[in-house]
Amino acid sequence: MIKSLYIKDFALIDELDVQFEDGLNILTGQTGAGKSIIIGALNMILGERADTDVIRQGADKAISEATIEIGQDSFLADLLEENAVEYSEELILRREIRQKGSRAFINDTPVNIAVLKKVGDQLVDLHGQHDHQMLLKDEHHMDVIDRFESVQPALKAYRSEYGKMKTLQKELRDLKRRERELKEKTELYQFQVQELESAELDAYEEEELESEMNLLDNAEDLDQKAAAISEIGNGDDVSLMEMLNTIKLHLEDMARIEPEFETYLQEVNTARISIQEAINFAERYRNGIEFNPKRLETLRQRQSELNRLQKKYMRSIPELISYYNEIKRELNVAENFDLEIEKIEKRIREQASNLKEKAVALHKKRVKTGENLSSDIVNALKNLGIENGQFKVDVQWLDSENGWIEVDGRLVECTEQGCDDVKFYISTNKGEEPKPLAKIASGGEISRVMLSLKSILAKEHHLPVMIFDEIDTGISGNISEKVGREMRKLSEHCQIVAITHQPQIASQAHKHYRVQKIEEGERTITKIIPLSDEEHIHEVASLMSGEEITDSALTSAKELIERGGMRN
CATH class of the missing domain: 3.40.50.300 (P-loop containing nucleotide triphosphate hydrolases)
Structure with a gap:
């Protein structure tokens, strides 16, 4: 209180x-x-x-x-x-x-x-x-019935199955929408798959292309520089290596007299070895230099093709490879839409059976609760001066051509609230058939029904x-x-x-x-x-x-x- x-x-x-x-x-x-x-x-x-x-x-x-x-x-x-x-x-x-x-x-x-x-x-x-006016509107009548504890468990069970059915229906709609979209794009996707497939894309190819083209582009310069290094090391007059050998001999003699020259002797020895290795590598490298303008042109054409594809699709090579795999999967899905749709439709038929079971149970609860409520209201109205009153809670299935379930040979619409249409009918005078509440009840009668x-x-x-x-x-x-x-x-x-x-x-x-x-x-x-x-x-x-x-x-x-x- x-x-x-x-x-x-x-x-x-x-x-x-x-x-x-x-x-x-x-x-x-x-x-x-x-x-x-x-x-x-x-x-x-x-x-x-x-x-x-x-x-x-x-x-x-x-x-x-x-x-x-x-x-x-x-x-x-x-x-x-x-x-x-x-x-x-x-x-x-x-x-x-x-x-x-x-x-x-x-x-x-x-x-x-x-x-x-x-x-x-x-x-x-x-x-x-304002509640008087709410009672006159048919859309509020179901809410009244559903407030009874006798209805609540059945309504909860129905809503659980309704949620599952709604999810399946959405899956089916989404799949059919994707089917329509893919059908419109199939020809384009097929062309793109063929184009990208024939390109034989490799995520690391661009880097390798750049490296090889750089070597071919600079083959002559590399050869000249390698030759110069070899000539310095092995000249006809006095070569660099001979000069280093002479320095080494002098440092050995001096180190025997003055130990401080030992350090410089070691450094010259190291330099002789490193320079000799560089000269040897330059000679070997020169022997392997490739002068191949035809190969260079081929590589340039390949690079141009890769640039064209990237510009056309506005994607990098790795992204193009991902896109290729994606549209290939889409085409595979497109080829199997009928099978996927059939699977979902089968699940929907199974779920419709579950939903129908809960909908029928909810319908029966509402009918029974409506009967009890009608009887209680008639008795209450007698106490309030309406001696010959009749009150009827009419619970009917919601017919629909697009209904999810079938009851008694007709399709029935399902909503979150159930598959029923609930209306209140009243007669306040003897001999009159109950009519919709909004059409027959006066303000005073509505007050008494509400009470x-x-x-x-x-x-x-x-x-x-x-x-x-x-x-x-x-x-x-x-x-x-x-x-x-x-x-x-x-x-x-x-x-x-x-x-x-x-x-x-x-x-x-x-x-x-x-x-x-x-x-x-x-x-x-x-x-x-x-x-x-x-x-x-x-x-x-x-x-x-x-x-x-x-x-x-x-x-x-x-x-x-x-x-x-x-x-x-």
């Missing part, structure tokens, strides 16, 4: 701190007093979208905070643990709206808005005025708190009293906070609050005031007679309250 609600600098609310009680908590007040502002603040705590316009003029931020008693709840415990929030049997949900964004907290731990909303959805069902649904769902989901923002739209008089009794009865299962303009509903309150707008200085502010028993009677009377409360209105208010058994 919501134990307390604290609001600060939110719209017309300066600062408000109210304690709620078990059972049926009723809020009343004149139009424009700020009742909907309080609902807006609660919505903000529950993770709904909030605009900076809600910040009270002159304030830095708007604050809304609720203390909610939850008891033991394993789902919430796990959810909070996942988000590093300390679990306790009393949660404080807080939201702050600033000009530069909003912040959310649970038990003073910062959380993102999505987590706040998940927690809020487990604790509070807030019925706003019936909320009552059933509250018991189904064991929600701790339900909030109703004028669920009594379109009803009055005797019917209002019945609605009030139903809300009071529902409050045995969960705490209810309700805004109403109906005295018959207000009279059923376990605790009554008046919302009023007052002027303080130059500002207008909204207050929420808990009423005593006597004030409760006066407030109910004012709902009957207006600002001027008559004795007869007070008497009628007392009778209403006593009839509703408000005080235990």
Whole structure:
């Protein structure tokens, strides 16, 4: 239950701190007093979208905070643990709206808005005025059925198989798309494979070409230089080697007298050996020099061809080799598309069988749950003054020419939500066939159907708190009293906070609050005031007679309250 609600600098609310009680908590007040502002603040705590316009003029931020008693709840415990929030049997949900964004907290731990909303959805069902319109739209009817615990396991099992089927269908679409694309490119790829194959590309060929061409290009210069080296070493007059030998002999004689010459002797010996090796290598190299202009021309043509291919494909030689292997694989795939498509189609047929099994199970669960819901709503409507009401949940297969599965000889469309179309039908008068909810139900009848649904769902989901923002739209008089009794009865299962303009509903309150707008200085502010028993009677009377409360209105208010058994 919501134990307390604290609001600060939110719209017309300066600062408000109210304690709620078990059972049926009723809020009343004149139009424009700020009742909907309080609902807006609660919505903000529950993770709904909030605009900076809600910040009270002159304030830095708007604050809304609720203390909610939850008891033991394993789902919430796990959810909070996942988000590093300390679990306790009393949660404080807080939201702050600033000009530069909003912040959310649970038990003073910062959380993102999505987590706040998940927690809020487990604790509070807030019925706003727009929910009536949602009920009139067929697309929301399946959501109502799927909220029942009897449907959830079947829906989860179906979605698992649906996900697998969706993946396979995507694989098939992608494969067929690739087939179409490859068919358009096959001729080009075949030409390119042939061209690159005949080129006999080698990743290291360019480097080898450059090296060989460099030698052939400079063969004459190399020969001349090698000849010059040989001539220096073996000249007819005095050769370099003879000079080094002479130096060596002199150094040997000198080293015997002066040891310091030993070092230079060793260096000359080393030089003699190195120079002799260089001369010998130059002579051998000269013998192997190739003068081959024809070979050079061939190499130049090969280089030109490689340059042409690289320019044409805008790829280096290694990249061309990779591209060649890639398009060759693509062509191989193109040749085997039929086989690959057949494999996937076989898997799709097998998966369709699995999906159908889960879809049929889900369909049956929805039909059964719909039958139970129809019966429960009919009984609830009787308590709300619709004696001869009929309510039908119609669950039909979604026919489609492109359906993934076949049921009873016809193709059925599959979506993430299942393969069903769910619609609500109602008849509120004896002898009339049920018709679509949107076409037959009045505002008052929609209110009663909605209250019936909320009552059933509250018991189904064991929600701790339900909030109703004028669920009594379109009803009055005797019917209002019945609605009030139903809300009071529902409050045995969960705490209810309700805004109403109906005295018959207000009279059923376990605790009554008046919302009023007052002027303080130059500002207008909204207050929420808990009423005593006597004030409760006066407030109910004012709902009957207006600002001027008559004795007869007070008497009628007392009778209403006593009839509703408000005080235990």
